[in-house]
Amino acid sequence: MIKVSVVVPTYKTSVEGLARLVGSLERQTMPASEFEVIFVDDGSPDDTLQRLRKLAETHSNVRVEAIENSGWPSKPRNVGIELAQGEYIAFMDHDDELYPDALRAAYEFGVANNADAVNGKEARTTSASWGMGTYDQDRPQSIGRTDVHPLIPMNPHKMYRRAFLNEHGIRFIEGARVLWEDIFFNVLVSRHARVISTLTSVPYYHWVTTKGSGSSTFVKHGEDFWRWLPRVCQSIIDELPGEENRLQREQLELHQYGNRLVGVFDSKYVTRTPKQRRFMFEQAQKLQRDFDFARLEGRMNSSKRVRAELLRADRQDLLEEICVSDAAVPGWARATTVEWRGGILHVSSDVTWADSKGTVPALVRDGDRIRKGLPTEVRDLVSAEATDMTADVDGITVSGLVRSRRSRIAWALPLESDVRVEDLPDGTVRVSATASFTVDPAAAASGAPLEEATHWDLHVHARFGNSSTDRPLKSTIPASVTLTDGRLHLVYPNDSTNATIIPGGQREAVRRLTPESAALVDGDLVLELAGHHDGAGEVETVVGVWAAGASKLSDRPARLRIADGAAQLIVPGVGAGTIDVRVGDRAPGGPGAWTVRADKDRRILERSSRPSTDSTPASKPAPAPTPTPTLRRTVGRVLRRFGLR
Structure with a gap:
């Protein structure tokens, strides 16, 4: 019996990317006899197809199908669905990887709950806090969640019951360069699914983000971005009609409006050409008007609402000014205590919001309210509700994470935080926070032990208004160890003065x-x-x-x-x-x-005057790929420009 069909569209797949994907499939705890892998090559002009066919010769559970180039992963995935024999179908991109217990755990969780879709815990190479809001606990039924849509992140890196897809004719929109084909697909899943399960306790998928991947080529000033975004918005309305779908519909509409439409007006917006800025402004205005998105603005934070109101008021000049003066200010955490007690690490930290130039959030006191400090012309134009930051301050969240440097998986930590609001003599308001959390190496991985001889970096994710940042926890507190139940664990400030744990270190x-x-x-x-x-x-x-x-x-x-x-x-x-x-x-x-x-x-x-023989720890795992010097310098300039380094 084939339990799972893994469908992988390929096109000009790199040798390294394919090796990473295949290696993760070979390491699965589910026996190879219980799952199949279907590679559908989309007319690669290089040797991808030959390498896949050679792979199939040595792997009895691998099947390779070749099609003419369609220009996007949609058709290869649809072909894979038609060929699949498994009870469930798992989609992978051609250079990503599954965690070792992914297929077994997700399949058994799906069968146990009769799930139409299983949203398994996902990590993303470039973000420690990726998807952490979704993956808070194992949820046999996630439909009805009010905090987040059950299929967020809306990519196809999940497991779907094959009979469910076929019963409702759920397929990917085909064509060359279909932006957000995964959202269209998952909107259909949302409409018809009776059970969507969220698996958090077992790592499922690693999205290995690389230069040139599909999502990284979504240019916000490009015509295709604004051609496909209204289609996404219309699909949400059409496929999730009625009162019974209101919650899911408005969750997804707010996500598109806040993140993709209003979200384009960030600090990068003002660096574009005048023609590009005008084009983006007009396209955003049209979508705002056509979909009556003003009805959702009461749920936005102050920064997004100010931008939305300036957009509706046709004030591109003020909107550009706000993109500079109201840029998101990152939150930073610095450890004040790091101490082992009874085998558990206790950490206290201060959290502040400031960029590399020392700029802090512009807040002013107005009676019992806290308001955003804005230029006079902007303040006179937008509503009082848009400038009110009181709810944003009350809604500040600080969370602790421990993240593997090897696998990139991150786990949430139990944390207590206290937000401090200080009224200054000049009428401005300063906001800071304290955060205390614990790390139990024997249970921090959702009840399971952290992998030993692996570097686990401590992160603090701080969310305040329009700013959502996760940063390594800064620490200069000297190294210390605990030895409990015969196991020694180390915490130390690493070479970047960030706190790191090595279980079995x-x-x-x-x-x-x-x-x-x-x-x-x-x-x-x-x-x-x-x-x-x-x-x-x-x-x-x-x-x-x-x-x-x-x-x-x-x-x-x-x-x-x-x-x-x-x-x-x-x-x-x-x-x-x-x-x-x-x-x-x-x-x-x-x-x-x-x-x-x-x-x-x-x-x-x-x-001793003897120099160190090397600059790497004896137990350090293989490092992640590093940028070229030119790319590294470019990235560094960008990060410094926005106060992120």
């Missing part, structure tokens, strides 16, 4: 903890390590050692011992000679090595 702990003194006890070198630590016991580790006169580093077995808040590194069989040890070389200001020499019965610890 005893090898890296040797390089992040600074030695304070040395002694020779029964032939073993004992180094006292700085900091306050948690738990008790010993774990095996490795330390780099240069014997006297040696130029080559060698690894030696060692032990980390934790007791009474202190940590010791024990290196057996060192002897009485002088040696250099690689300990604490990755701590801030640490030398490449420490010299331990004998002084009668004592051991003297001194900073």
